Amino acid sequence: GEDVEQSLFLSVREGDSSVINCTYTDSSSTYLYWYKQEPGAGLQLLTYIFSNMDMKQDQRLTVLLNKKDKHLSLRIADTQTGDSAIYFCAESIKIYNQGGKLIFGQGTELSVKP
Amino acid sequence: DGGITQSPKYLFRKEGQNVTLSCEQNLNHDAMYWYRQDPGQGLRLIYYSQIVNDFQKGDIAEGYSVSREKKESFPLTVTSAQKNPTAFYLCASSIFPNTEAFFGQGTRLTVV
Numbered sequence: 001g002e003d004v005e006q007s008l009f010l011s012v013r014e015g016d017s018s019v020i021n022c023t024y025t026d027s028s029s030t031y032l033y034w035y036k037q038e039p040g041a042g043l044q045l046l047t048y049i050f051s052n053m054d055m056k057q058d059q060r061l062t063v064l065l066n067k068k069d070k071h072l073s074l075r076i077a078d079t080q081t082g083d084s085a086i087y088f089c090a091e092s093i094k095i096y097n098q099g100g101k102l103i104f105g106q107g108t109e110l111s112v113k114p
Numbered sequence: 115d116g117g118i119t120q121s122p123k124y125l126f127r128k129e130g131q132n133v134t135l136s137c138e139q140n141l142n143h144d145a146m147y148w149y150r151q152d153p154g155q156g157l158r159l160i161y162y163s164q165i166v167n168d169f170q171k172g173d174i175a176e177g178y179s180v181s182r183e184k185k186e187s188f189p190l191t192v193t194s195a196q197k198n199p200t201a202f203y204l205c206a207s208s209i210f211p212n213t214e215a216f217f218g219q220g221t222r223l224t225v226v
Contacts, residue, residue, distance in 0.1 A: 008154065033214055042118075042204055042217035043157075088156065092212035100164075100212025101147065101172070106156035 004105035006089055011111045018076040020108045022089030025070065029091040032065065034074045037086045037107070046074070046087075076110075084112045117141065120205050120218035127192070127199070127225050135190045135221045137205030145211045146188035150174060151202040151220075160203075163188055164211040192223065200225050 003025045012018045024032065030051055035043040049056045049063045049072070056063045062075040076083055086107040094100045118139045127133045139146065145164045149157040159172030163182040177196025182188055188207075192199045202222050206215040 004156075006156075030212065031214070035217075040220070040222075042120075042219045043206075043215075045214050045216065048214055090215075094212055101159055101162050102206075102208075102212065102215055103159070104149070104157040106154060 004089055004091055004103050006087075006105035006108045008106060009109050009111070011113065012079050014079060014081055014112055014114050016079055018079045018083070018110055018112075020074045020076075020087050020089075020110065022072040022074075022105055023070055024072065024089070024091045024103075026091055026093055026103075027067075027070065028094060030094065031092045032063075032072050033090040033092075033102070034061075034063065035088040035090060035104075037088065039085075043088060079110075079112050081112045081114060084110055086110070118205060118207055118216055118218035120203075120221050122221060123219065125221055125223045127223065129225055130194045132191055132193050133223065135192065135203055135205075135223070137188045137190065137218060139186055139188075139207045139216075141207055141209070141216065142185070143207035143209050143216075144185070145208045145213075145215075146182065147206045147208075147215060148172075148178075148180065148188070148190045149204045149206065151204060157204065160190065162211075199223055 033048040034046045060077045089105040121136045147162040148160040161180045163169035179191045205218045208215045
């Protein structure tokens with residue numbers, strides 16, 4: 001079946017690195033995504049990785065993909081108080097004759113303490 | 115500006131009433147989606163549409179209905195059959211199905 005799992009909470013000190021982890025089940029996923037949600041708002045796409053890549057770096061963000069273990073992580077370097085938000089992992093699922101859809105994890109609430 | 119607009123931002127409904135949430139996009143995207151968000155449960159897919167005049171049920175479609183008569187519009191109706199409709203509803207679109215989705219700002223529905 002389709003399932004994406006994340007831990008619910010992470011707390012770090014300002015200036016430290018944050019690592020948010022995610023596991024997924026569908027080995028045919030083409031893309032995996034990280035989204036950020038601030039309180040009362042919609043989701044903002046942060047970054048994504050194609051399934052044939054191991055790593056992608058984008059400024060302070062590093063995405064690591066272990067396809068064998070179906071494990072995805074998002075590392076935020078030099079975490080700031082403005083990074084406090086809920087972070088969602090999502091995998092893309094192809095559906096025969098119906099295009100496809102995104103399946104989201106439960107979200108990890110990141111709290112950054114000054 | 116290109117984007118996805120959801121309206122209203124807050125909506126109150128009496129029990130037993132149907133209510134329709136609006137979602138409009140001017141990104142020329144083919145695919146559109148409706149998600150429901152409850153605390154601690156992440157996003158659950160209600161309905162999705164990959165093209166005009168076509169839509170499919172997601173994981174929690176019971177008590178909801180949609181239409182896709184125009185490419186830019188994908189309204190969601192929450193019917194009286196939905197047992198627990200109070201939630202935050204998010205609409206999204208993507209250029210093709212299962213590519214990255216762009217989200218609206220959400221509608222918070224409260225049943226009173």
